[in-house]
Amino acid sequence: MARPFVCVVNLGCRVNRVESDRISESLARAGLTLVDPDEADLIVVNTCAVTGEAEAKTRKAVRHALGRAREPYVIATGCATNLHPEMLSELSDRVCIEPLKTDIAPRALELLGYTSDGEEAELDAQDVAALLGRSRWGVKIQDGCNNRCTYCIVWKARGPERSVPVDAVLEQVREAHAAGIPEVVLTGVNLGAYDGTSDSDTHVEIDELLRIILEETSIEHVRLSSIEPMDVTDRLLDQMAAHPERVAPFLHLPVQSGSSSVLERMGRPYTADDMRELAARIRAKLPCASISSDMIVGFPGETDEEFEATLELARAMRFSRIHVFRYSARPATPAAIMPNQVPPEVMAARSQRLRALASELARRDAHERVGTRERAVIEQDAIGTLASFHKVRIDDAPAFVRPRIVDVAIIGIDDDGLLHARMCDANMSERR
Secondary structure, X not given: OOOOEEEEEEOOOHHHHHHHHHHHHHHHHOOOEEOOHHHOOEEEEEEOOOOHHHHHXXXXXXXXXXXXXXXXXXEEEEHHXXXXXXHHHOOOOOEEEOOOOOOOHHHHHHHHOOOOOOOOOOOOHHHHHHHHOOOEEEEEEEEOOOOOOOOOOHHHHHOOOEEOXXXXXXXXXXXXXXXXXXXXXXXXXXXXXXXXXOOOOOEEEHXXXXXXXXXXXXXXXXXXXXXXXXXXXXXXXXXXXXXXOOEOOEEEEEEEOOOHHHHHHHOOOOOHHHHHHHHXXXXXXXXXXXXXXXXXXXXXXXXXXXXXXXXXXXXXXOOOEEEEEEOOOOOOOHHHHOOOOOOHHHHHHHHHHHHHHHHHHHHHHHHHOOOOEEEEEEEEOOEEEEOOOOEEEEOOOOOOOOOEEEEEEEEEEOOOOOEEEEEOOOOOOOOO
8 A cells, every 4th residue: 555645834933843843753654755735645734823823824724735736634733723623623624633742643544544564664863864854953851831921822722831851852862963963952832941850850950951961962062942031040051151162152032022011011020121131141151142032012002112112122132133023912811901902003113113123133243243253053055054043154165965063264244144154264263
């Protein structure tokens, strides 16, 4: 019997991306063939529900999958299905709702009427790397969130905080290294809440986990994904600073607003001044740090003055990148029924201004890196990602069969904002 063709479509955050990669691996191990959507007999859609726009994209993605040439079955999983399964199941009798998990294979086999011989396909770490086509691997270390930000629905979709045991994290990192992957990205819904256990039942927090990974694996480079500002401790910064060749000096902080009054209405446990102090601590310990952020515009009651405070804080923190979101009312959240909801046209204008500032700050941070050196992951066609998370073209890069880590000297920036670099000269001065 011919093996069915399947496809995985990912929506949403980096945690979703990691889960989708594992779903793809699970399907391949079950003997199914991963193909492009138009060739698929079954499409898995890993959904997102963080905003109303994300839910709209989820519905569109499922409808689009149903309309593919082979009229495939669609398995919907992920956050949107945990919150509103009926929203998707009512689209077609070819839609199957599955709880959020990475082992979709049994349900896929059942829907397709495919009888497996019971043996998994043999895939080693390099086979998995080729299957996923990644130059860096996400390593999921944590799920769920115990915070109750007034605008957020993710805690309902993902459930309470829980952490992956230390040994299971190390296994993922070692698998990446065995596959020839030069960089892993530690990911979680609330990364800084990591509280895993070791063999001795000792509780391990994020800074200690980082130390263990660096001591007990040979992975070349580690990067932290998004981490809540209040979870960036001096212990974590010291651990990052102690290993400049192996830990990216990069922190993505979802600050959300630069106004202390808005932050209070959001239920965020810090003020704008706390963020200024945090930025100073980060740069004191990691002078070459790149700090990026998520910012929400148009939160209920946001005044012109409060929005100006967001612009002011973004400048003060010298963000290298800002992901700008317009506030999206989520049903059953406190913010959805707050007074003084901001009109859409005001949100649109503020979003445009913040995006313009984000572009300015990103280019400024890139310019400041010209004449310095950084580590970079070369991916393909001489394009790489710097430790600071800027994209770079390495003008004299030889042809590499696999992604790899190199030291580069940053020599300029082009009109499109892309940094250019050369393979590092031994006489190149150290980073600022």
